[in-house]
Amino acid sequence: MTASTTSPVFSLQRGSLPLLISIPHLGTQIPADIAATMTPVAQRTDDCDWHLDRLYGFAKRMGASILAPVNARYVIDLNRPPDGANLYPGQDTTGLLPIDTFDKEPLYRDGYLPDEAEIARRRDAYWKPYHDALVNELAALKAQHGKVLLWEAHSIRSHVPRFFEGRLPDFNFGTSNGASAAAGLGEALTAVVERHGGYSAVANGRFKGGYITREYGKPAQGVHAVQLELSQITYMEEQHPYAYDETLAAKVEPLLEALVTTALERVRAA
Structure with a gap:
């Protein structure tokens, strides 16, 4: 049995398993008032995590809860701390309110960079509702399943x-260097990819998990969090218009399902 919740800023499909899949960079919309301050390049939402709802279609069938935003990460990055702190000190990264693309193209017209008041407004309007939904769903699933x-x-x-x-390696697992999930989970998932063959994988390499993984992954309290940063070359065309590649995706989908299943089994056994 599943149920769904929708809001102006996110959708939540509730499932029956002790499993929540969060896709915080899936959204592509930019509200009109914000879009009016932005450059044309912003409208392409180049840095979206394209098609992951489609690629993870198996998760809905298996009974996962799935949480995803409506708006693009250019509106506000849901996987950054609310104070905008850099999660990778000393390394370049985009912030809570990105001001440029991954290719360093400006997102805002001259004179329209968001000020502190605008940052606070967006945090309340877009960031907080997503995180409230995430916290509430984790609590409900933990109460039901332990x-x-x-x-x-x-x-x-x-x-x-x-x-x-x-x-980048094809599969990049992050468990905050082991702090956000059961011991050895990242390495176990890497081993699944290696046994499957055809793809490269690493645990806690360049990507160790963003704010959501680090903030909510508390294995001692029964919440285990793992981030998968999947290389887009494994399932789609990496250039605009970012088309989904059915042939590539058909190869990677069964492996994704095996990875999620493995992680769920290890969490249950922890």
Whole structure:
């Protein structure tokens, strides 16, 4: 049995398993008042985690709860701390309210950069409702099942020189260096990919988990969080218009299902 909740800023599909899949960079909409301050490049939402709702279609069938925003990360980044602190000190990153793209193209017209009041407004209007829904769903699932797996679903282009050299591994698992999930979970998931063959994988490499993974993953309290940053070259065309590749996706989907199933089994056994 499943139920759904919709709001102006997110959708939540409730499932029957102790599993919540959060896709915080799935949204593509930009409210008109914000769009009016932005450059044309912003309208392409280049840095969206494209098509992950489609790629994770199996999760709905297996009984996962699925939480996703309506708006693009250019409106506000739901996977950043509310104070905008850099999660990777010393490394370049985009902030709570990104002002440029991954390719350093400006998102705002001259004179329209968001001020502190606008940042606070967006935090209240867009960031807080998503996190309230996430917290409430985790609490409900934990109350029902005793333990819960939070799977943070992300994707990114295979080459983004701003953030990393060369080509990114295909599967990038983050458990905040083991602090956000059962011991060895990241390494166990990497081993699943290696046994499958055909893809590269790493645990707690360039991506160790964003704010959501680090903030809500508390294995001692029964909440286990893992982030998967999936290279987009594994399932889609990485250039505009960012088309879904049915042939590539058909190969990666069964592996994704095996990974989520493995993680859920290990959480239940923890």
